[in-house]
Amino acid sequence: xxxxxxxxxxxxxxxxxxxxxxxxxxxxxxxxxxxxxxxxxxxxxxxxxxxxxxxxxxxxxxxxxxxxxxxxxxxxxxxxxxxxxxxxxxxxxxxxxxxxxxxxxxxxxxxxxxxxxxxxxxxxxxxxxxxxxxxxxxxxxxxxxxxxxxxxxxxxxxxxxxxxxxxxxxxxxxxxxxxxxxxxxxxxxxxxxxxxxxxxx
Numbered sequence: 709x710x711x712x713x714x715x716x717x718x719x720x721x722x723x724x725x726x727x728x729x730x731x732x733x734x735x736x737x738x739x740x741x742x743x744x745x746x747x748x749x750x751x752x753x754x755x756x757x758x759x760x761x762x763x764x765x766x767x768x769x770x771x772x773x774x775x776x777x778x779x780x781x782x783x784x785x786x787x788x789x790x791x792x793x794x795x796x797x798x799x800x801x802x803x804x805x806x807x808x809x810x811x812x813x814x815x816x817x818x819x820x821x822x823x824x825x826x827x828x829x830x831x832x833x834x835x836x837x838x839x840x841x842x843x844x845x846x847x848x849x850x851x852x853x854x855x856x857x858x859x860x861x862x863x864x865x866x867x868x869x870x871x872x873x874x875x876x877x878x879x880x881x882x883x884x885x886x887x888x889x890x891x892x893x894x895x896x897x898x899x900x901x902x903x904x905x906x907x908x909x
Contacts, residue, residue, distance in 0.1 A: 711762045716754045720745045720856060722839070727766055728752060730882045730904050732889045735869050737881065738831035739769065739824060745856035746835025747897050749882045749904040758907050761880035768877060769828050771818040776874050783829040785866035787814035787822050791859045791893060795837065795844035803847070810862070822862065829868030831889040833858040835897065849894060856897035860889070870908070881908040 711726065726742045728749075742748060752758055767773040768781075789803075789810045800806050813822035824830050835858050838844035846859045853859070870878055882904035887895070895903055 711759055714748070714753055714759045715756075716750065718748070718753055720747055726762070728762060728882065729765055729880055730884065731870060731908065732887045732892075733885050734888060734890075736831060736867050736889045737829070737870060737873070738833055738889050740858060741821075741832075741834045742856075742858075743835040743837040745837060745897070746858055747856060747900045750901040751904065751906050752882050755879075755907050758880050761877055765873075765877050765880045768873065769824055769830065776876075781868075781872050782827050783864065783866040783868060785826050785829060785864050787811070787825040787832075788863040788865060790861060790863050791846050791848045792861055793834065793837070793844055794847050797847070806847075825862045825864035829864045829866050829872065831860065831864060831867075832862035833895070834861050835859075846894070851894065853894065854897065858895040858897065858900070860893045863890075878908045882906070883908050 720742065722744050724744055728740050730738050730740055768776055787810055789807050792806055797806050810822050813820045814826045817823060818827065825832050836844050836846060836853055836855050838855055841855055846853050849859060883906050884904045887903050
């Protein structure tokens with residue numbers, strides 16, 4: 709499934725992974741990865757123009773854009789590990805080993821997810837994945853979670869604002885007046901449309 713297939717009737721399902729973008733109440737920007745089970749805001753799904761910008765936004769942050777010059781937007785920061793998936797990192801012995809991998813990948817090139825916070829100044833959230841409930845879990849979080857909940861995986865040391873991105877891409881960003889990416893480590897998947905009720909205009 710491609711971004712063009714998204715619409716207001718779309719539902720999370722196995723095998724469909726989408727990246728989307730959000731802004732918190734302070735103007736900080738995050739990339740959100742739904743990992744099949746994470747919902748997308750209704751404000752985004754009901755806005756065709758915003759949906760059609762997601763692919764271009766993806767190309768921009770991974771520096772594959774033919775239209776924009778994303779190499780001009782490099783914060784030269786670092787990526788800090790916060791929470792992480794017990795399923796994805798099941799082969800790693802401890803947090804220190806995961807941190808070492810993240811640090812290496814963050815400096816390894818523009819096409820790594822781990823490099824996005826360091827280079828583009830974005831917070832990075834992923835949804836809890838798995839083929840069944842309980843297969844994946846969030847390491848470092850003590851509260852209850854479920855498949856589809858978004859957890860904060862990476863934190864940038866130098867944050868971007870919307871002004872760092874081409875104006876043409878701004879309408880692709882879902883906006884919140886309540887959340888704070890510097891404090892909120894987990895978003896309840898059932899409330900994702902409440903957290904991000906509108907698109908940037």
